Amino acid sequence: MAEYNPQELQQKYEEWCELHRKQLEAQQQFLKAAALQNELKDYYLNPQWMTDREADLPIEHSGKEYSIFSEDAxxxxLSDHDELAKKWMxxxxxxxxxK
Incomplete structure (x- = not known):
């Protein structure tokens, strides 16, 4: 028969509660990221994206990420989002x- 340490289990429960809150926040962030992605995807698939890209429009960006005119970016x-969704599933x- 297992011997349980209630104090250790209390600490584990509190850690679980904190992780659970973070998981709920991550779900909300995932939904927000999906909405941003949909807007970006609509632009990327629109002929305007190619027109803007070919016009070499000057846009400011942080330098931490690539420009939206980078086709690879x-x-x-799109593929990173799909892979993350599959991992979460x-x-x-x-x-x-x-269970």
Whole structure:
């Protein structure tokens, strides 16, 4: 028969609560990122994107990320989002399957 330490379990519960709050925040961030991605994807698939890119429009960006006129940057954004969604789905399914 297992011997439980209530104080250790209390600490684990509090850690779980904090992680759970962070998971809920991450879900909200994922939804916000998806909305931003949809707007960017609409622009990327619109003929205006190519026109703007070819016109070499000057845009300011932080330098931490590529310009939206980088075809690879927007393409990567689309594939990265899909990969992350698949990983989250797998995590969720694995959590349910362990019950």
């Amino acid at each position: 927007l393409w990567s954004m 797998r995590l969720g399914l694995d959590a349910i399957d362990k």
